[in-house]
Amino acid sequence: MNPKTVFCPHEDCVARGHIGKGNITIHSKKEKRYRCKECGRTFSERKGSALYRLHRPAEMMVTVLKLLSHGCPIPAIVAAYELDERTIADWQQKSGQHAKAVHETLVEQPREHKQVQSDELRLKIFSAVLWIAMSITPVSRLWLGAEVSHTRGRNLITSMIKRTSRCCKGTVLLVTDGLVTYIKAVKKAFSISEGGKGKTGRPRLIFPQTIFLAQVVKSYSSKGKRYVCHGVHKCLCCFGSFVQIGMALKNSTGGLLNTACIERFNATLRQSIAGFARKSRYLFHKQEMVESAVYWVGTCYNFCTVHRSLSSQLPTTPAMAAGITDHLWSVKELLEYKVRPQPWVFKGRGRRSKKTLERIKKWATF
Ligand SMILES: [Zn+2]
Incomplete structure (x- = not known):
């Protein structure tokens, strides 16, 4: 556990998304929980990843999602691993939503x-x-x-x-x-x-x-x-x-x-x-399940699949060829990736106190 590589995931915290600013401490090594000094709340190591609140071993979820992204139907996984059908459908939807968030953060850049x-x-x-x-x-x-x-x-x-x-x-x-x-x-x-600004009309x-x-x-x-x-x-x-x-x-x-x-x-x-x-x-x-499945397979294709036509010497994924990442991601790495929230924005009006100005300077930009 390294608090210098973790950020506060709470949406209403001023320090959200900041890494290495000294606001995160270890709350419990046994339960793998951190604490944010700014908002005073604790959070799990997995918060923000697709593995958050997972009751089964992470390896099982990774295996099931790998099977799902290779065309394996849910009834086959139910028969092989004796899992509940609803659990697998839930994992599929969660991973799809997570993949969409990763896609919007990393791929949707100019x-x-x-x-x-x-x-x-x-x-x-x-x-x-x-x-x-x-x-x-x-x-x-x-x-x-x-x-x-x-x-x-x-x-x-x-x-x-x-x-x-x-x-x-x-x-x-x-x-x-x-x-x-x-x-x-x-x-x-x-x-x-x-x-636009200062002129009349659209x-x-x-x-x-x-x-x-x-x-x-x-x-x-x-x-x-x-x-x-x-x-x-x-x-x-x-x-x-x-x-x-x-x-x-x-x-x-x-x-x-x-x-x-x-x-x-x-x-x-x-x-x-x-x-x-x-x-x-x-x-x-x-329709939501279709969207989840498409985003899961599409993001695995971008980050975790070596494309034969891209390079004959080094194994290259589409994300590597586009300059988004420098290595081949494993499926577990994709599930564990945490999307950083946008930095805090000060919404108050009127004259700003010295304390507020210091907070804005420290937390309003990454
Ligand atoms: Zn916080």
Whole structure:
């Protein structure tokens, strides 16, 4: 136990998120609890991780989650480990929420990805259909997050593109399928407001000249009830000229415009989550469980899976290729990772006392 590497996780504490400022002491070595001097409260070593309040051994949860992320259905784990079905479902949901928080903290930071591919996945769940919109960058194979909805409408696409825009900076070439909703969604998510303060009216939104959108329209033929894809039929340049998109493509991956990477990731999801298999009798019941499963598999893919196409010498994960981390994470490391809360903000009004100014200086920034 080292209090210098721990931060106070309480949301209402002024010292929340600060490491090595001397406010944390050991409360109990036996129970593995720390104490924060600022708020006076104690907290467990596991608080903030996915292992918090776990009654079973951590190794068992790690094994079960590894099985779940390799397409093992819950009834098989129940039969093998004699665990309750609800326990496994609870672990799946907890790990998914934890993975989403880790994703939003570490992956959703502005980085130069050069090219991003987006696509939607149709999923049949119990008595309904869900649509999952996702993005991936083909350069580092980093998965940029997902949104889940009952309809493949404007809200789904806009929220997914907004999530993608938080991960990007500089020149970005977006490659999507031929869905027309992407054009307005990209314009809305990437536009920057100009001026505003001190002027009347709404600030003008300006679309940056460094964002390009190309749409790939595929050709299909029907064989009875099945649709067979024959490849790219035509490419549409929605934002940016033909030459600009060609240059952006040459600077990122080269080759031809396609959405092959995201479609390959769709296949990875279908094989890694039991409820995603086609024509299966094992179906998800709730939208939240689908989101948890997607985020768990996506974050494991980013941090814990070696990607063969990235490097032939060193084992490289997408997060390593994107510069987020310098090593391969184990599943236990991912579960134990604690997301730091945002620093405390002083919300009082009027003249500030000397004591308040000292507190602001010490705790308001990391
Ligand atoms: Zn505290």
